[in-house]
Amino acid sequence: MADQNCLISNDWICGEYVRTRGQELTDATLQHVGITLASVAIGLVIAFPLALLARRRQGVAGPVLGMTTILYTVPSLAMFSLLLPVFGVSQAVVVTGLVLYSLTILVRNIMAGLASVPEDAREAARGMGYGPLRLLLGVELPLALPALMAGLRITTVSTVSLTTVGAIIGYGGLGNLIYEGMHSFFKAQVLTASVLCVALAVVADLLLLGVQRVLTPWARKRRRA
Amino acid sequence: MGVIGEAWNWLATGSHWSGGDGVWHRLGQHLFLTFVCLAISCAVALPVAVLLGHIGKGGAIAVNISNAGRAVPTFAVLVLLLLSPLGSHGQWPTIIALVLFAIPPLLTNAYVGVSEADREVVEAARGMGMTGGQLIRRVELPLAFPLIMTGVRTAAVQVVATATLAALPGGGGLGRIITAGFRLTDTPQVVAGAVLVAALALLVEGVFVVLGLALDPMRRKTGRRSAAFRRPPADQAPKAPALTS
Numbered sequence: 001m002a003d004q005n006c007l008i009s010n011d012w013i014c015g016e017y018v019r020t021r022g023q024e025l026t027d028a029t030l031q032h033v034g035i036t037l038a039s040v041a042i043g044l045v046i047a048f049p050l051a052l053l054a055r056r057r058q059g060v061a062g063p064v065l066g067m068t069t070i071l072y073t074v075p076s077l078a079m080f081s082l083l084l085p086v087f088g089v090s091q092a093v094v095v096t097g098l099v100l101y102s103l104t105i106l107v108r109n110i111m112a113g114l115a116s117v118p119e120d121a122r123e124a125a126r127g128m129g130y131g132p133l134r135l136l137l138g139v140e141l142p143l144a145l146p147a148l149m150a151g152l153r154i155t156t157v158s159t160v161s162l163t164t165v166g167a168i169i170g171y172g173g174l175g176n177l178i179y180e181g182m183h184s185f186f187k188a189q190v191l192t193a194s195v196l197c198v199a200l201a202v203v204a205d206l207l208l209l210g211v212q213r214v215l216t217p218w219a220r221k222r223r224r225a
Numbered sequence: 226m227g228v229i230g231e232a233w234n235w236l237a238t239g240s241h242w243s244g245g246d247g248v249w250h251r252l253g254q255h256l257f258l259t260f261v262c263l264a265i266s267c268a269v270a271l272p273v274a275v276l277l278g279h280i281g282k283g284g285a286i287a288v289n290i291s292n293a294g295r296a297v298p299t300f301a302v303l304v305l306l307l308l309s310p311l312g313s314h315g316q317w318p319t320i321i322a323l324v325l326f327a328i329p330p331l332l333t334n335a336y337v338g339v340s341e342a343d344r345e346v347v348e349a350a351r352g353m354g355m356t357g358g359q360l361i362r363r364v365e366l367p368l369a370f371p372l373i374m375t376g377v378r379t380a381a382v383q384v385v386a387t388a389t390l391a392a393l394p395g396g397g398g399l400g401r402i403i404t405a406g407f408r409l410t411d412t413p414q415v416v417a418g419a420v421l422v423a424a425l426a427l428l429v430e431g432v433f434v435v436l437g438l439a440l441d442p443m444r445r446k447t448g449r450r451s452a453a454f455r456r457p458p459a460d461q462a463p464k465a466p467a468l469t470s
Contacts, residue, residue, distance in 0.1 A: 073382055073423075074422075074426060074427075075389045075426055076390070077389045077392070077393075077403055077419070077422065078403070078420075078426070081403050081406075081415045081416060081419035082420070084412060085228035085229075085412055085416060154295065157296050160296070160298075161295065162298070165299075167300070168404075175298070175301075178300060178304050179304075181304070181308075182307065182394055187308050190301070190304050190308055193301070194301035194304075194305060197298050197301060198297055198298075201296040202296060205296070
């Protein structure tokens with residue numbers, strides 16, 4: 001009975017809300033995760049060749065870094081609004097905007113990671129007859145992983161948070177619930193969605209940290225020694 | 226291409242610039258909010274960060290606050306504050322949200338700048354008999370200046386962005402032109418508003434880049450040497466990396 005009342009009295013914390021709107025919350029969370037995953041994955045796929053290109057040619061590095069920084073400065077609401085005429089009201093607007101934001105940090109961190117590979121390691125690999133591709137995938141990439149993963153974690157966490165702004169066009173995952181709750185002054189909905197959103201960011205961060213531990217076993221051994 | 230032309234027409238129409246919903250009024254609100262909130266955040270965050278950096282303690286707090294600032298959605302905080310008892314107090318929910326999100330970059334950058342000021346220089350100054358206060362004023366602050374300014378610039382851009390979002394729960398500022406455009410399903414107005422907001426953000430960033438270079442005490446004395454101290458924190462890149470690097 002007390003639980004029933006919390007919906008009527010518009011409490012911040014309401015178990016009845018979570019029970020009755022479970023499906024709505026799940027759908028919003030899934031949309032949120034989907035948008036985040038797509039954005040970060042596409043961001044990574046674009047950032048990697050960009051970073052390689054910028055590393056090879058000094059002339060490319062400046063414009064690439066400058067351009068991504070400028071994109072990063074554009075506020076999210078403006079970014080989504082500017083992409084609206086290009087894609088119409090669709091998930092593509094939000095994903096594209098988030099991809100553009102992710103490039104700034106991903107490109108920088110991949111470049112920093114590759115630059116931190118010791119020249120000795122490269123020399124040794126070349127001496128062992130490694131070609132450029134095998135050198136990149138077998139030696140440079142693993143050694144660049146810590147910086148790359150640091151960038152990936154920052155990007156993922158901020159992407160989870162920025163996805164909420166997509167609510168302006170109805171594709172904001174949990175942001176949609178916050179937007180709706182704002183108009184109807186529905187406190188439980190706003191708080192629950194906000195908490196879920198932060199939880200999502202924390203879980204994603206921890207998952208990536210776990211992936212990094214698994215991918216770089218040598219770092220763990222060194223720490224123990 | 227049609228929408229761009231229509232957005233241009235929207236911007237070229239004089240009546241859209243005047244009045245309570247006009248661009249000038251919204252721009253004024255936006256700049257006022259940005260200035261006030263940036264000033265409050267600097268007054269709160271910088272002394273704390275410099276002091277913590279000087280005694281070399283609290284680094285974990287500085288980094289964690291910066292991480293938390295990234296994980297918590299600005300939009301959620303704006304709406305939560307609006308629905309809280311504060312919501313009935315005019316601009317306060319917006320101002321509080323803006324200050325909250327401006328503090329992490331200020332805190333982290335100033336802390337890193339001061340605590341990682343060249344140790345040998347600091348030791349030498351101590352050896353010369355400088356007191357703690359002199360050390361902060363004459364050595365650590367000048368050395369940390371580029372990073373402190375990076376923090377201020379990042380915070381300023383963050384405040385401009387957050388002030389835009391504040392239009393969603395009904396705050397003032399240029400974001401209102403965008404949200405009004407959405408309500409009217411007037412895409413040219415949405416695009417025009419977005420162009421104005423983006424231009425303002427880039428302008429603010431540019432102004433602070435120039436200010437940072439012009440006011441840098443080390444740069445004035447030793448030319449380009451100060452670039453050596455312009456190292457961003459390794460593990461957690463500042464939110465908006467420097468344009469110049």
